Amino acid sequence: MAADESKFGSCCESLKEAMAGDDFEPLISESEEGILYMSVGIAEMDDKEHGMIDHPMFFCPFCGAKVQTAEEVDAKGGGDEPQTH
Numbered sequence: 001m002a003a004d005e006s007k008f009g010s011c012c013e014s015l016k017e018a019m020a021g022d023d024f025e026p027l028i029s030e031s032e033e034g035i036l037y038m039s040v041g042i043a044e045m046d047d048k049e050h051g052m053i054d055h056p057m058f059f060c061p062f063c064g065a066k067v068q069t070a071e072e073v074d075a076k077g078g079g080d081e082p083q084t085h
């Protein structure tokens with residue numbers, strides 16, 4: 001597996017394409033810790049900047065395949081709490 005190839009996106013082409021974001025900014029992305037996050041909303045920050053609210057994604061929204069477990073996310077330092085970036 002190439003170093004720049006994610007372990008996610010192998011379940012179906014739809015997820016792979018959604019993560020690739022060739023001509024758009026993907027709302028589904030893998031963090032540096034190897035956790036797959038999906039953006040669930042846009043928050044207005046204190047300085048009127050906008051931040052994306054991310055939540056760990058456990059199942060592929062396209063084909064329903066399980067992509068990671070809560071235990072895996074916990075082990076990698078993620079959690080249930082939504083985070084902004």
Ligand SMILES: [Zn+2]
Nearest residue numbers: 011012060063
């Ligand atoms: Zn899928």
